[in-house]
Amino acid sequence: MPDRLFRCRPLLPALLAAALTPVACAQPPEPLPGVTAFTGVALWDGTGAGLIEDAVLLVDRGMITAVGRASDVEIPAGAAREDLTGKTIVPGLVNAHGHVSDVLGLEGGHYTRENLLRQLALYARYGITSIASLGGDGAEAAALRDEQDETLDRARIWIAGEVISSGTPEEAEASVERSLALPADFLKMRVDTNLGANERVSSETIQRVMELGEEAGKRVTTHIFYLDDAKEVLRAGSGLIAHSVRDQPVDQEFLDLMAETGVCYVPTLVREISTFVYGDIPEFFDDPFFLKDADPAVIEELGDPERMAAVAASPAAQGYREAYPTAMANLKVVADARIPIAFGTDTGPAGRFQGYFEHIETAEMAEAGLTAEQILRSATGDAAACLDLEGVGTLEPGKWADFIVLDENPLEDIAALRSISRVVIAGNPVPGSEAN
């Protein structure tokens, strides 16, 4: 009966309908296109506030307009409603150190718009909705970064441009100039010897790049391995320590430098694992959560006995394996010192599986002794704040509606981040993310 009343108006001549409306037609609210209220859900907003048990998240054309307890949020008449009773919402994860790269399968040389979009969709299906791509980025990525409007349904990208790892200050200037022309969102500098295999970039070049970053108002993110290098780049003005210190335990001087500069620390634990894990068949080759998005040809190639033997015999693999416990211990010390941790994985290069490896990283962070809440904060609001990524990381009014709907509560066990019911970016469901 009510349906027939709602439909009565168009069936009548306009004037008569207007005259009769107040009497005969109980009008439904006008639909509000683009407005959706997600209701009945437990919600953790990424700011460090506690879980809201019966929450409403209100989204208008991709942006959050209200979030809070059901009793505190007024749902406008005409909003579409989605009942998510029993589910938990957390912000989409922010990866402060990934690479949206030229790799396809295990092979480089495929830096195309299509391949970048493939990777951003892959990250998104696993709940990683924002990527800071720290190096190897070109004009195709800059164009994608500039297209991120309310129609978006793949991961967001920010870019560092070229990686500076050697050369004179003048050569570094030319490289920075090319990155700034993209324009890059931050700069990337690699200060490392690859376990003694190559010469480290000079202190003069480090200094020059930091000056250029400061002039341009861009953070210089730094790859380091050694404690002494980490201290040097911090003193020179680094804007992000993009890997773990792995040669020795961090000391008070390092912690003081981190605290004074306000710079964040990115563990990238899974990057270490990737250097030695293919000396054997990795356990995750049996994990359905990995297999659902893995290319069988790549699995076969990584499992080739000759390839595995070469990895197992590689001094670099052994060196990184030996350094791994130091990285784990240092993460706990840095976290205990209340230095902000920015979640990051260094995924993207061959064998570092985007999307899936982020879930290994969260498990390893837990193994290192971080609580589920510490891990979640590092992968949401803190990662975004560490790189000044606007509009993401937390679920607050004025931010993008980038979030994960989970079947289980990750504050109880971080592994619940795998129980993805759906990933949403700018209010849009990510294709292929449902019911993994």
Ligand SMILES: [Zn+2]
């Ligand atoms: Zn990297």
